[in-house]
Amino acid sequence: MIRLLILLMVLPVAAAARPVTGLLEKASPLPATIPLQVRAPADMDHAIILTDDQGTPVISGYLRGGAVLRLLVPPGDHRLTVASGPAQDWQGLPDLFGAPAIVLPQPLPFFIDGTRREGQAITLSKKGDGLRITDRQNRVICQNAGWDSTRVVKTLPSGTQFRYVERRLDPRSIPCD
Template identity: 40%
Template sequence: MRHLSLAILLAVLALPAVALERPEGLLWNHSGLPLTLPLQVKSDPGTDLYLQLSDPATGQAVLAAYVRGGAFFRVLVPPGRWALTFARGQDWQGEDGLFGAATEVIALPGPLVFHTEGAARKSGHLIDLRGAGPVLRDIGLCQRRALDPETLSGSWARKHPHGLPDPREPGPFTTPRYDLRSHFCDDAG
């Protein structure tokens, strides 16, 4: 029995590290800033990515996210100038072990700037890691306010038979409500 226990223990120790359950999306944000600017990543199926944004001056990591290979991925990041590093692999071993010995690290050549342009445009980036290497493209998230027509209906139309407003209804000067609508826009805005 002792030899069997020893054999099982040796067999378990000889196995490669067991992959952990794969996370998905934003893992943490230590920037202290709101996450408002778009970052989109395209990746090959079957190979996952661990993304870190760091302060280029100090090297301090401020945000981490997990990208499942081949799946659509978009995350909002804080405003600023950030260095981006990707760890790529298949068997997730956690943030300390990444993808084990097979981890491939991809560091973008320079920091990327994420910022707003006025009140209506949020500038970010698309990073395509499929195939040979990183391809970068600027993207924008444009926003506009759209009038909610429900906030106008009823207050003008419902009147007393003699033309006076119904006191049970909001007055004719009800403040309209606006919805914020967002869409991806090109460089022209």
């Protein structure tokens, strides 16, 4: 009985565990294939949330102060929301840090153009008590494909040898200009 009482006293005070830098939640059914990179100041942690034009969350990530968040996101024009606060104030995804978040007024485009996956790289900096976006660049990944060939020799039980070249398509993703 005493243990239960102590547990009930501790539960409302306990905060959500601090996540590692990376994906928090993906709500979109579309495949996440387009790059997003976010850099932010080291003194606070940040929650990065992308929403669609109706305000529905698409994907979210957690950025520990001083780290770089790299996510693959679904295609579309997404609004960026950033919530920041001390690591000990993290309350989980719905409540974030308990403080107001900043919302980028214009949606960011994430799309595929032929063999190019066009994403975004963003740098956040301190502005008074809040944050501002000081740099935004396109982050592009090119999808290249090449053939990989292997010579194969097979011997049948009768002793006859078959020789042929086995070809396999080998797709690669590389950063491009």
